[in-house]
Each structure stands twice: as C-alpha cells, then as structure tokens.
Amino acid sequence: MRLIFFVVFVGLQSLLCAIAKPLDFYFSDSVTFDPSIAKPSEVLGYEVGEWHVRHDQLVQYLQVLAKQSDRIKIETIGYSHEQRPLLLLTISAKKQLENIDTIRKDHITRLSSKGQDNAGPAIVWMGYSVHGNESSGSNAAMLVAYYLAAAQGAEIDKLLANTVILLDPSLNPDGLARFAQWANSNRGHVLSSDPMHREHVESWPSGRTNHFLFDLNRDWLLLQHPESKARIAQFHKWKPNVLTDFHEMGANSTYFFQPGIPSRTHPLTPSKNIELTNSLAQFHAKALDSQGQLYFTQESFDDFYYGKGSTYPDINGAVGILFEQASSRGHVQNTINGTLNFSDTIKNQLTTSLSTFEGVLQNKVQLQNYQQQFYQSAKKLAKNDDFKGYIVAANGDKQKLTAFLDLLKQHHIEVYPLQESYKDYLAGDVFIPLEQSQYRLLKAIFSEQTSFKDNTFYDVSGWTLAHAFNLPFEKLKSSRNLKLADKPWAPKTERSRRKLDNAYAYGFSWQQFNAPKMLNFLLSQGIDARVALSGFSAATNTKERHFAPGSIVVPAGLQKNSKWLDILTTASNRYDIDIHGIKSGLTTQGIDLGSRFMRPLKAPKVLLVGGEGVSQYEVGEVWYHLDRHLGLAPTMIEQSRLAKIKLKNYSHIILVDGRYDHLNDLLASQIKEWVKQGGVIWGHKRGAKWLVDNQLLKASSISKKEMTEQFDTHELAYQDRDKLSAKQRIAGAIFATDIDLTHPLSFGLGRATLPVFKNSTWLLKPADQPFITVGKYTSSPLMAGYSAPENVSKIAENASLIAHRYGQGSVIGMTDNPVFRGYWYGTSKILNNALFFGGLLTVQGR
Structure with missing residues (x-):
C-alpha cells in the first residue's frame, strides 16, 4: 500500500514539475x-x-x-x-x-x-x-x-x-x-x-x-x-x-x-x-x-x-x-x-x-x-497644410461638447473657444488649430478618409470623434476672422449654484446630454414629470422661452413629495442643467401644460439580455451607458434564464447583437404577449433581426447572404479569397443617416443628420407603412472609413431605425449599435429616448 502511495505521489510530483519551473528555466x-x-x-x-x-x-x-x-x-x-x-x-x-x-x-x-x-x-x-x-x-x-x-x-x-x-x-x-x-x-x-x-x-x-x-x-x-x-x-x-x-x-x-x-x-x-x-x-x-x-x-x-x-x-x-x-x-x-x-x-x-x-x-x-x-516637425507640417484647423459646434448641447473637449485635453490637444459668433457658429463653439505639437493625432481624430491602399482591417477603419459625438464641424482655410479666447479651453472647476423660485410648473430642455440622467433621478425620487410631445412657448420667471418637443415639464400641483422643490433644485445643480420656472399653464404659443400631448413618464425597469451567444462587448456597452450616463441599474440576465423571469416586472427588454438560440417559440410568444400588455422591446443588429424573424418588428430585412452575393466572384484565384472577404465585410465605418426630428425617438438631437457607426452588413428595408421608419441612410452615406462601393450602394436609402406600436407596447429595431465602445454619444440619445419615450408611440405596425 505504501509503495502504491509512493508511486502515485511521485507521479503527481512529476506532473507538477512539468509546469512548476524554477528561475533557471526562465533565465x-x-x-x-x-x-x-x-x-x-x-x-x-x-x-x-x-x-x-x-x-x-x-x-x-x-x-x-x-x-x-x-x-x-x-x-x-x-x-x-x-x-x-x-x-x-x-x-x-x-x-x-x-x-x-x-x-x-x-x-x-x-x-x-x-x-x-x-x-x-x-x-x-x-x-x-x-x-x-x-x-x-x-x-x-x-x-x-x-x-x-x-x-x-x-x-x-x-x-x-x-x-x-x-x-x-x-x-x-x-x-x-x-x-x-x-x-x-x-x-x-x-x-x-x-x-x-x-x-x-x-x-x-x-x-x-x-x-x-x-x-x-x-x-x-x-x-x-x-x-x-x-x-x-x-x-x-x-x-x-x-x-x-x-x-x-x-x-x-x-x-x-x-x-x-x-x-x-x-x-x-x-x-x-x-x-x-x-x-x-x-x-x-x-x-x-x-x-x-x-x-x-x-x-x-x-x-x-x-x-x-x-x-x-x-x-x-x-x-x-x-x-x-x-x-x-x-x-x-x-x-x-x-x-x-x-x-x-x-x-x-x-x-x-x-x-x-x-x-x-x-x-x-x-x-x-x-x-x-x-x-x-509638427508645426512646420501644419503650416504647409492646406487648411488651418477645425471649427466645431456644440449644436445646442454644451455638455456633450464639454465631454468631447475633455477627451481632447487628455490627449494634450489645445482647443480655443469662440468669443463671438462666426457664420453659423456661436460664441462658446470652438476652434482647434492644426499648428500644435499634436498635429498628427489631431488629423487622425478628425480624419474622414474613405479610400485606402489596403482595404483589409484588423479593427475599425473610421473613428472620427466629432461624428461620434454628433458635433457639426468643418475645416477652415483661415482663422483670421475668428475672435478666440486667449487661453486654451479648460474644464470649469466651479459651477454656479442654482436656486428655483416658486412657479406654476418647471421645465427643462431634453437636448443637454445630462438631461436623461437628471430625469431618471427625478423619477426615482417620486417626482411627477411630463414630456411635451409638441413644442410650446411660455412665460418663465426670467423671460419668455421656447420649449422644443421632448422638453420635460414638472407641474407643481401634481407633486406628492413635500420636498419636491428641494429635489428639483438638487438635480439642477448636480447635473448642471437649467430648470426654468413657468408662470402659468396657459402658454403663449403651442400646447398648454394640461394638454393631452403632455404625457406622464415612469422610470424604466430594464431587462438586459446576455449570456452565451450574445456579444459580451455590446452587453457591456449598454450596461456602461445605462450606469454611467443614466444612473440606471439594468437587470442583466443570461438568455438561458429568461424563461424563469416574470416579464411583467420590467418595462423594457434590450437585445444587443448576438444569437438568441435559447429564445424558443414558447418564450417568443411570451415576449409578444408582454409587449402587447405595454412592454417596450429594443433590438439592434442581430437583436433587431430576432425581432423581425419573430414578427414583432413589422419590417423586412436584407440578409448577410444577400449582401455577400452582390460581389462578382468569377475568375477569382485562390489567393484572392482574403481580399474578397475584406470587401464583403464592413470593418467599422461611419455612415450618415437622416432622422425624422418630429418622432419621439429623435427628441433632443438638434439636427436631422445623425452619423452612425456600422460594423455589420445586416440591413432593414424602409417600411411601406408611413410614420414607422424613423431613420434612413442617406443617398451617399459613407462618411469615414472603408466600405466597398457595392456595400455603400446597397446601404444607401435603406432604413437605420424602425419603430411602431405593438398592442399596448412598442417594438424598436436599429441596424447599428447606438453606444459603440461607449463613445458614441450622438446615437446614444436614440436609446435614451426609447427608454423614456418608447411607450408613447401611437402608430401600430401592420
């Protein structure tokens, strides 16, 4: 017995020695x-x-x-x-x-x-x-x-x-x-x-x-x-x-x-x-x-x-x-x-x-x-370039511009605020001169290159940061007529403290990047808040103001929390957003504050589906966005456990890119019933494909196979297979879409052109039914990065975003990831709107 033990012990020691290497193995x-x-x-x-x-x-x-x-x-x-x-x-x-x-x-x-x-x-x-x-x-x-x-x-x-x-x-x-x-x-x-x-x-x-x-x-x-x-x-x-x-x-x-x-x-x-x-x-x-x-x-x-x-x-x-x-x-x-x-x-x-x-x-x-x-050599190269720098507009969202500028500052890029308006650019917009030590990095960050010596990419081919933030910009051949600040932009170290006066109601713009996070905070504190589905003008405690569609209104007479005004004041200061006191429910133009187009809101309860087969990156990107930018904790669950969940406890389901093999016919029917009862389901990329395949999203798609077969493969040699594959895929490029700015999913965007990041060839066709195609790729959609001409032509004028009512609930499908790698601040607004306004859609899909 002792002999057997000794042999086993020696055998185990030998196995351990196979990997337990002393220093003389390494040096x-x-x-x-x-x-x-x-x-x-x-x-x-x-x-x-x-x-x-x-x-x-x-x-x-x-x-x-x-x-x-x-x-x-x-x-x-x-x-x-x-x-x-x-x-x-x-x-x-x-x-x-x-x-x-x-x-x-x-x-x-x-x-x-x-x-x-x-x-x-x-x-x-x-x-x-x-x-x-x-x-x-x-x-x-x-x-x-x-x-x-x-x-x-x-x-x-x-x-x-x-x-x-x-x-x-x-x-x-x-x-x-x-x-x-x-x-x-x-x-x-x-x-x-x-x-x-x-x-x-x-x-x-x-x-x-x-x-x-x-x-x-x-x-x-x-x-x-x-x-x-x-x-x-x-x-x-x-x-x-x-x-x-x-x-x-x-x-x-x-x-x-x-x-x-x-x-x-x-x-x-x-x-x-x-x-x-x-x-x-x-x-x-x-x-x-x-x-x-x-x-x-x-x-x-x-x-x-x-x-x-x-x-x-x-x-x-x-x-x-x-x-x-x-x-x-x-x-x-x-x-x-x-x-x-x-x-x-x-x-x-x-x-x-x-x-x-x-x-x-x-x-x-x-x-x-x-x-x-x-x-x-950087400044010399800048002097010899054919333009002097980039001018960038806040586009009504100073918080988003601030986030963009903070990112540039971390890369040691100097930016100068405009002191006065210049053409379509306002005071507070910025100019970024080429003539600085980070000349090359600056050019790379703003690059809109679409033609390349080699079209095969290990990672993305386009990453224009201003497009990711949905900030309009252009090159300037001269900065002579600009009145700029003497010192480069730096983040503010102090904020002014806001104090709210008594008013009939309070309103704030949805365009600022922090507005959804502030709204979520208010709703979590029991504040009764409404969204204006149509614009209006009203007298405030300071002056008459216009409130665009998507503006949030907090009527004083509906609040149940005795400290509601303190909560409102805290929110305004914490999220750096002006809240304006409105004097009367009778507005000077547009809908009144008691209108049927002033709809009550609820804090979202989100079910984020992950697990085997689902992209961990995209689950993480959505989770990160909800956590960081909305102050919202989703319930993350593997798709294999979804059948055990009481769907009625949630207002939203999010399906990111992935294979949803565990969502069988029985579970699909349960999800459909949940939507009919008032749930909102969002899917992007293959998440949207699942919605189409299961007839939740009333749309037709262009398959990956259809995209692949448009390329001529006749007379290709064996050695051409990698080049063909590079043409057939989209390895991360930026495309332009046109958005219906009157739709609730576009509230707060500020302009109809919305750049999207695309790394998938799956497409949605525009719906024959009116009012449900919210976004479409433009006729010449490629903005930056590589995409084969065949793919660009196929993508042009197809749908990027479709949404409609389904029973008492809503279904929303997007062809692209709205929160790619956490820095696509522009398209993240679409997801925010789906969470807060997705249940307000009125057009039934058919």
Missing part, C-alpha cells in the same frame, strides 16, 4: 541575481507558471521588490472599476532614480528644443496583459521586474544607466483577476491538456474584458475607463520612446512580433517609425532563434487604428510594438505544435521583453532623434 545561466532580493516564489509560495497569478498577489510581490531594491519606485496611478490599484513601476539606476523628476522634465523639454540632444536615458514603457485572459504577460512582468531589481553585472548596469523603464504589470486588473480565478478554479493536481476541458473554455463573459466588459485595447484613444485615463496621463507625462504591448492569440499559433503587414500602417505614421520597428524586430528574432522558438511577422495584424496600445504610441512620437504569444488558456494545452505549457508562454514574453531592452540600447540615439524630429 540564462549567465545571469546572476542579488540573493537579498526576493524571488517570486518566496512571496507567492509557488513557482511562476505553476498557478495563474492573482492581481493581489502580483501587487504584493511588486511592492516587496520596491521595498528591497533601490532601482525601483512604485506608485499607484489610479484604480480600476473594481478598485484594484493600477501600478506603475519606474525602474532605473539608483542615481537616476534619485533625480527622476529632473530626468523626466529634461526629456520632455528636449522634444521641443532646437537641435538634437541624446544625453538623457531612453524612456521604455513595458505594458502587459490588457486582455485579462492573455495572462502570460502579467506573469512575465513579475520576472521582468525581478530581473531589473536583482540582476547583477555590467549588462544590467548599462541598461539601467541608459534607460528609464516604466513597467505597467497589468493593464486590466479586473479581467486578470476574473481569468485567474477561472483558470485556477478548474485546475486539478493532475493537469488536463485537452482543449475541450473546462479550464480552456471560459464561460460568458470571459476575462478578456474589464469590469464593464469592454476591450481596453480599443480604449487608448476613446478613454472611457479609469484604466485608460490613468495610463494616458502617465504616457503624456513621460512620452516614452518605445512602448510594448504583450498579448496572446490562439493556442495553435506560435509567436508574433511587429512589424505587421506593411500596407496596413496608417498613412500618418512616419516611415521612420516603421524603420525603427524593423530594427527592433531583429533583436526579437535573434533571441527567439537562440531558443528554437517558432514565430512570424508581417502578417495578420496591422498598425492602423490609433486606439490600440501598440498603435497609439505611433501617432505620439513613440514606437509601439505588439507581441502575441500562442495561449495555453490555462496551465497546459495540446496544440498542433505539441504540448504548450503556461510556463513556456511566460518564458517567450520574458525573452522578448529582454530583447526589447537590448534593441533599445542599440538604437537609443536613433529613437531619441526620431522622437525629437517627430514633435519638432
């Missing part, structure tokens, strides 16, 4: 370490790669290193949504670290100084695991930090003397924690390498995303989340010469490092950037060659969208490098290249981290010269 025998510096295993209690490190363990170890090593300064630069600390380690030689702020300031000063000065150290940003379930990066970060803290000899001394290394060990702490819990929870003492084992197949949602289920690697430009905001603040504080971005890809791949496909580089990226990327690539190839590791370059990935971690640096004077390691997605997995251990993936990430350091040392002068030239 060359030539590297010696200071024994007074703690190894990872001495703090974690296990060898690196034996378990997936939790974020709290990662933080603990790095804090120990910072205490023990005089080469490391550690700081918390922010907190994730789940309040996990965002760490940044500044690593350099002891003498430099003692004078680090001066070194940083000198580095920034050199960028605008004439001539070239390479006396200072190169700044290298090492970023790991922006996708939480690509965790080899964060696990490797521990080893990189240990090496920089404890390695001894001439090689490390030279590295630390010539660089300042900024180490970001976990770009997505919440996702990393979620995935570590998953992988560790499903790991046995006897490891399973079967790709079908639960450990390798995450449930919905995956650890890739952050708390709100966003892909943070698409947020570097958009800055919707605290992780991104904290990182970009530090990026511009330091302006690194090189930034690395460590990822993972499918288990059956090998290892990728940039350069990617040359033709898929954004045209605003200087050719010298590509040259330096190629120079650094030689060091990665040499390091991986020495270890017999397979790898590839110049295929699959691109450097086009400036909102990614490896590409944002390229438009900011740095060299961004993407690394992609085949993922074990657990502790060990069978692949076409043999057994892939988690420790193997970590070692490769460590190897290319060290080769990055070697490459930077060898190219230090070239990297510094390039960055200086990048910024010093």
Whole structure:
C-alpha cells in the first residue's frame, strides 16, 4: 500500500514539475541575481507558471521588490472599476532614480528644443496583459521586474544607466483577476491538456474584458475607463520612446512580433517609425532563434487604428510594438505544435521583453532623434497644410461638447473657444488649430478618409470623434476672422449654484446630454414629470422661452413629495442643467401644460439580455451607458434564464447583437404577449433581426447572404479569397443617416443628420407603412472609413431605425449599435429616448 502511495505521489510530483519551473528555466545561466532580493516564489509560495497569478498577489510581490531594491519606485496611478490599484513601476539606476523628476522634465523639454540632444536615458514603457485572459504577460512582468531589481553585472548596469523603464504589470486588473480565478478554479493536481476541458473554455463573459466588459485595447484613444485615463496621463507625462504591448492569440499559433503587414500602417505614421520597428524586430528574432522558438511577422495584424496600445504610441512620437504569444488558456494545452505549457508562454514574453531592452540600447540615439524630429516637425507640417484647423459646434448641447473637449485635453490637444459668433457658429463653439505639437493625432481624430491602399482591417477603419459625438464641424482655410479666447479651453472647476423660485410648473430642455440622467433621478425620487410631445412657448420667471418637443415639464400641483422643490433644485445643480420656472399653464404659443400631448413618464425597469451567444462587448456597452450616463441599474440576465423571469416586472427588454438560440417559440410568444400588455422591446443588429424573424418588428430585412452575393466572384484565384472577404465585410465605418426630428425617438438631437457607426452588413428595408421608419441612410452615406462601393450602394436609402406600436407596447429595431465602445454619444440619445419615450408611440405596425 505504501509503495502504491509512493508511486502515485511521485507521479503527481512529476506532473507538477512539468509546469512548476524554477528561475533557471526562465533565465540564462549567465545571469546572476542579488540573493537579498526576493524571488517570486518566496512571496507567492509557488513557482511562476505553476498557478495563474492573482492581481493581489502580483501587487504584493511588486511592492516587496520596491521595498528591497533601490532601482525601483512604485506608485499607484489610479484604480480600476473594481478598485484594484493600477501600478506603475519606474525602474532605473539608483542615481537616476534619485533625480527622476529632473530626468523626466529634461526629456520632455528636449522634444521641443532646437537641435538634437541624446544625453538623457531612453524612456521604455513595458505594458502587459490588457486582455485579462492573455495572462502570460502579467506573469512575465513579475520576472521582468525581478530581473531589473536583482540582476547583477555590467549588462544590467548599462541598461539601467541608459534607460528609464516604466513597467505597467497589468493593464486590466479586473479581467486578470476574473481569468485567474477561472483558470485556477478548474485546475486539478493532475493537469488536463485537452482543449475541450473546462479550464480552456471560459464561460460568458470571459476575462478578456474589464469590469464593464469592454476591450481596453480599443480604449487608448476613446478613454472611457479609469484604466485608460490613468495610463494616458502617465504616457503624456513621460512620452516614452518605445512602448510594448504583450498579448496572446490562439493556442495553435506560435509567436508574433511587429512589424505587421506593411500596407496596413496608417498613412500618418512616419516611415521612420516603421524603420525603427524593423530594427527592433531583429533583436526579437535573434533571441527567439537562440531558443528554437517558432514565430512570424508581417502578417495578420496591422498598425492602423490609433486606439490600440501598440498603435497609439505611433501617432505620439513613440514606437509601439505588439507581441502575441500562442495561449495555453490555462496551465497546459495540446496544440498542433505539441504540448504548450503556461510556463513556456511566460518564458517567450520574458525573452522578448529582454530583447526589447537590448534593441533599445542599440538604437537609443536613433529613437531619441526620431522622437525629437517627430514633435519638432509638427508645426512646420501644419503650416504647409492646406487648411488651418477645425471649427466645431456644440449644436445646442454644451455638455456633450464639454465631454468631447475633455477627451481632447487628455490627449494634450489645445482647443480655443469662440468669443463671438462666426457664420453659423456661436460664441462658446470652438476652434482647434492644426499648428500644435499634436498635429498628427489631431488629423487622425478628425480624419474622414474613405479610400485606402489596403482595404483589409484588423479593427475599425473610421473613428472620427466629432461624428461620434454628433458635433457639426468643418475645416477652415483661415482663422483670421475668428475672435478666440486667449487661453486654451479648460474644464470649469466651479459651477454656479442654482436656486428655483416658486412657479406654476418647471421645465427643462431634453437636448443637454445630462438631461436623461437628471430625469431618471427625478423619477426615482417620486417626482411627477411630463414630456411635451409638441413644442410650446411660455412665460418663465426670467423671460419668455421656447420649449422644443421632448422638453420635460414638472407641474407643481401634481407633486406628492413635500420636498419636491428641494429635489428639483438638487438635480439642477448636480447635473448642471437649467430648470426654468413657468408662470402659468396657459402658454403663449403651442400646447398648454394640461394638454393631452403632455404625457406622464415612469422610470424604466430594464431587462438586459446576455449570456452565451450574445456579444459580451455590446452587453457591456449598454450596461456602461445605462450606469454611467443614466444612473440606471439594468437587470442583466443570461438568455438561458429568461424563461424563469416574470416579464411583467420590467418595462423594457434590450437585445444587443448576438444569437438568441435559447429564445424558443414558447418564450417568443411570451415576449409578444408582454409587449402587447405595454412592454417596450429594443433590438439592434442581430437583436433587431430576432425581432423581425419573430414578427414583432413589422419590417423586412436584407440578409448577410444577400449582401455577400452582390460581389462578382468569377475568375477569382485562390489567393484572392482574403481580399474578397475584406470587401464583403464592413470593418467599422461611419455612415450618415437622416432622422425624422418630429418622432419621439429623435427628441433632443438638434439636427436631422445623425452619423452612425456600422460594423455589420445586416440591413432593414424602409417600411411601406408611413410614420414607422424613423431613420434612413442617406443617398451617399459613407462618411469615414472603408466600405466597398457595392456595400455603400446597397446601404444607401435603406432604413437605420424602425419603430411602431405593438398592442399596448412598442417594438424598436436599429441596424447599428447606438453606444459603440461607449463613445458614441450622438446615437446614444436614440436609446435614451426609447427608454423614456418608447411607450408613447401611437402608430401600430401592420
């Protein structure tokens, strides 16, 4: 019996040793370490790669290193949504670290100084695991930090003397924690390498995303989340010469490092950037060659969208490098290249981290010269451009403009408010001059390019920020006639306090971005509020005002809460929206305050459907919008549990893009009955398709197959298949739609042209029935990004938004995601209106 136990014990130990690798597995025998510096295993209690490190363990170890090593300064630069600390380690030689702020300031000063000065150290940003379930990066970060803290000899001394290394060990702490819990929870003492084992197949949602289920690697430009905001603040504080971005890809791949496909580089990226990327690539190839590791370059990935971690640096004077390691997605997995251990993936990430350091040392002068030239040439390029800058209008919504300007400010773009009106632009609108250090980034943010050298895109092809905010803008050839503020725009630090006088009723505009959030607050506090379905003018306590359709009215005589006026005053100040006291129910023009067109409102109770088959990104984007911009907590539920829910407890159901396989005929009939009884159901993309397929939305569609078959495939060679696929899809472009401004779903938009973000070929046809097609693509709809001419022609003048009554309820279908990646403030108004006014539709679908 003892013999059997011994054999089993030895067998288990052998299996554990297969992944529990000591430091000599990761580092060359030539590297010696200071024994007074703690190894990872001495703090974690296990060898690196034996378990997936939790974020709290990662933080603990790095804090120990910072205490023990005089080469490391550690700081918390922010907190994730789940309040996990965002760490940044500044690593350099002891003498430099003692004078680090001066070194940083000198580095920034050199960028605008004439001539070239390479006396200072190169700044290298090492970023790991922006996708939480690509965790080899964060696990490797521990080893990189240990090496920089404890390695001894001439090689490390030279590295630390010539660089300042900024180490970001976990770009997505919440996702990393979620995935570590998953992988560790499903790991046995006897490891399973079967790709079908639960450990390798995450449930919905995956650890890739952050708390709100966003892909943070698409947020570097958009800055919707605290992780991104904290990182970009530090990026511009330091302006690194090189930034690395460590990822993972499918288990059956090998290892990728940039350069990617040359033709898929954004045209605003200087050719010298590509040259330096190629120079650094030689060091990665040499390091991986020495270890017999397979790898590839110049295929699959691109450097086009400036909102990614490896590409944002390229438009900011740095060299961004993407690394992609085949993922074990657990502790060990069978692949076409043999057994892939988690420790193997970590070692490769460590190897290319060290080769990055070697490459930077060898190219230090070239990297510094390039960055200086990048910024010093910006104003010269601006002077030679054929226009002077962009003028942008608030379009009646100063809060939305403020959010847009705050985003630009975080990217160090200077903006100047207009002091006086200019043509159709009003005082308070803004001018953004080209002649500034962020000239290239500014051009990228406003780009409306629709023709490209290579039409295949790994990510989006158009991201014009002003279109996303639905802010009218134009290029100006001269700024001579503009009267501008002397100083760049800056957010207000103080707000004026509002006080409401007694009145018959109170009203506020629906056009301001915060209006829906304020309305939701008022309704949650028991305030009786009405929406004006038609416009009116009325005498207020200050002057006569016009209230557009969609304006909210709070009649004093209907309030039951004794503190209702205090609540109204609090709301006005909290959400920075003027509430006007109306003197009488008899208006001077339009409907009176007791009109049948003044409809009572209720706080929405939203059921947001997710689960397997449904896009976690789009569920997260809707959840984030409701939470952040409406102060509304939806009930999120997997579609597999929907049959167990009492639908009568909810006013709205939202179906985002996805496959709704669990919504069988019985459940579909229950949903139909719920709508007939007064429910409002919203669907976009394949969510809208489900509404059409189940005859809730009375519309016909153009299928993906129909869109695909319009392309001529005769005489295509086998090698043309990728090019055909690129033409057939829409990889994220911006299209123009015309909106019926008299419809309740368009209240507060301000103009009939509404840009939408489109990354799907599924379409709705305009309805034959009048009054239910709310939005249509224009006759020439492509505004920015790539879409094949065949697709553009097919999209033109088809429906973008259809809505109608269904029994006592309403059905609303949209072809596009109104809250894409959290920054589409313009189309988010449509979703807001569906939540508050969707039940007020009067035209029955037939």
